[in-house]
Amino acid sequence: MATPDRFPLPQVPETSRKPEWLKVRLPHGEGYERVKAIVKRTKLATVCEEARCPNIAECWGGGTATVMLMGEVCTRACRFCHVKVGAPPPLDPMEPIHLAQAVKEMDLEYIVVTSVNRDDRPDGGASHFASAIRELRRESPRTIVEVLIPDFKGVEKDLTTVAEAKPHVVAHNVETVERLTPTVRDRRATYRQSLRVLDYLKRRPEGLYTKTSVMVGLGETDAELEQTFKDLREVGVDVLTLGQYLQPSQYHLRVERFVTPAQFESYKKLAESYGFLYVASGPLVRSSYRAAEFFMKGLMERERLERLG
Template sequence: MSEKLVALGTPPAQKAAKPKQKKPEWLKVRLPSGATYEKVKATLHDLKLHTVCEESRCPNVGECWGGGTATVMVMGDTCTRGCRFCNIASEKRPAPLDPDEPRNLATAVAQLGLHYLVVTSVDRDDIPDQGSSHFAECITELLARTPSTILEVLIPDFTGRTDFLDKIGLANPAVIAHNIETVERLTPTVRDRRAGYRQSLEVLRYVKQTYPHIHTKSSIMLGLGEQEDELLQAFRDLREVGVSVLTLGQYLQPSQWHLEVKEFITPERFAELQAIAEGMGFLYVASGPLVRSSYKAAELFVAGLVKRDREARQVTSFGVPIAG
């Protein structure tokens, strides 16, 4: 049976508008399939859980779901912000939070036996604590039900409120990620006006300083018109606030109403940027046209870090010195 290919960034059920730029061959992927993929999809849908994998039409959904990883989006499928790169629906007052969501999420993960789970969320500026308590409850339920699953959370900025960030930190996920998305100059154009570049850096700084045992991670989209000096400054800014894992990927226009792609970055250029970022001290950099914030290669590396940390804590608890 021949394998079908689909160009990314085109809604599968709609006729594509005439593209301004022809997408290069390296931005074509195989349609997702396979028994594990179908099981993950069915289980998440049955329990009424949303996934950023589907909402954002992630190109790696087949690889991740087929390999025992997933990215689940909590607090609904509608955001209170309107970033100009994002395909998720936006309203001032979305539907109320589902009180059963933390339990349903833990049930799904237990049923699927996921090795690595990323939990992200929409922004909920309409809720007094911006959903931080609900997000923390999801983490607590997950870790209680499936303690062997490595949990990464990709959080909103919670408008920089440290008391809200503490709810996430105290729930103790293995990784806390927050994306700066683009360089400082382009932030007002790319992101919602409530999402500031410096505010995002301060979120990452606070998390790392307050919870040093938790790994921090961020992501940048390329192809929006950023200049190299701006990009390298963003790398330096992230290192300065203690971020140890970075992902770099190609921005793809979800629809004609979103920001246009200014440039398709070549795989060779992504490799060059990876080497530069690694030279700045990041523990791991995933860089490529199809790389997304939640990306299996990065998650495998982080899983290794977490396993090492857990083993070190276990050895220490028995009073045995740690080698090295």
């Protein structure tokens, strides 16, 4: 376990103003504008826009996007998330086809597909995810497909449905340390259940790469973060992203601290010591992060060349 003096770097106390390192320029660029136009015309729901992601220009300009399936209304009320909560509408059976067509037109190198929680569905939407994966792989065989999935209540049959569709990467976020999980996430989402989900997916015969994300600035300690890194490696997680929690509205959890870039670098080195394939750690890092996706693309290209002999 880490002790407090193991991390001597300064940390910034809570303030009503964001520090300079969290400020970004307005998105622009030819690649960004092209993807933006297609997204608008096809009415594609992107997390990039919905969450006002600070990395949108870098990702869209570099051939990466994150899209949201199954509507914009979630059945769970996590206290860090700005997505609307309520009774979602019925699923659109044509959505996987329309998504695949839009991604093909955008000519993306990497697509991340995520969703709201759909506890109203018998399988939590697992079959809808699987349909989207299959359509994407058929329409854009050179595009790497990552899915960022809910926990599906931990039901292995539903996790199997997604895994058997063979995404290249499957992500499920633990979001925070174990102690804070009941405060940060909906009561139906538990830290241990998320670990079981990641463990099950890693042990599947499909040989999937697994990924998760942790927010900092919610009141966690360094020792708790280190324990989280250890827990994640024990269930075989390959890729970890660490980023700053930002309060989306006055009704959500407040930011307890703004973590400095130097401290993020310290966390990165600590996490790497546990053997993750890749760790992205920084104030503006999000679950879907261009640098991590670039790493996965390179890794899979090397594997392809090795198979060719």
